[in-house]
Amino acid sequence: MRSPLAAAALLAAATLLTGCGLQSANTFVPQAEPGTIRPIGADGAEIVVGTKNFTEALILGKVAVIALQVAGFDVTDRSGIPGAAPARAAMLGGEVEVQWEYTGTGWLNYLQMPEGIPDRQEQYEAVRDADAANGLTWLPPAPMNNTYAFAVRSEAVEELGGVASLSDIAALPVEQRTFCVESEFATRGDGFEPMLEAYGIPLGDPQGVPRENVSVLDTGAVYTATDGGVCNFGEVFTTDGRIDSLDLTVLEDDRGYFPAYNVAPVVLNGTLEEHPEIAGVFAEITPLLTNEVMIELNRRVDVEGEDPADVALDWLVSEGLVTRG
Structure with missing residues (x-):
């Protein structure tokens, strides 16, 4: 658990990085009216x-802003x-009361646990229970799981024997086991090399994955290199909009190597105690957030150049959660 001293240090880091406290990158919020989300008697509470x-x-x-x-x-x-x-730090210091966070990030990065938990419900319950002592409530998570994965260009799936899972890579000839990864994943203790070990194709082994079969690239370049055939298998994040825009096929992590990174609303205990209806607002939203939904929303921003606020409102309206103001 974080000590008060550690929390203070993190908060100081936040202030240092922003120059003068927390700054909003874009505070534009389109107007909306009730849909299935209705006023809950907050009466303008801040x-x-x-x-x-x-x-x-x-x-x-x-x-979250529009819904609240x-x-x-x-x-x-x-x-x-x-x-x-x-x-x-902003949450621990009380400067922010509501924030979306990923279960794996909370568990591994913030609580500094040595290993992630692949089972989504178990990972959620573990981080929820551990973080309660820090004054934070993790509300139930969404189905979307923005974890690591490997993808292949869709037109090559049949060329590679109908590859559908990470285990299938081991059945391919060694020369076809080519990978594009970003530098962080290439060196993480829970990253690329132990993943290959888990799937029985160790890095540096002539019968596994020779080192010359691996290209270490910037994150964005991994997607385009995979699409262009520089490598057969590229490291991706499972809700990235470029998966669809480049027509990549995500392989199943059939041995459950990657930890769960389901997104969940996190609320200060005091705020939730004062306004318990907040949980009901998010209960209408989170079950609808799937990987497929998030890929499309991310694509509209990253590929089409739309404003995140407009994309958020369009989605809320399309689900009937709110109406346009």
């Missing part, structure tokens, strides 16, 4: 929603907190 500064977090943050405004809160939008440590 609440602060935070997000980290990558596409998926920004979209989900706007979803419709529910009757006066919401301060702290979109775009620069990084995981400042985002965590």
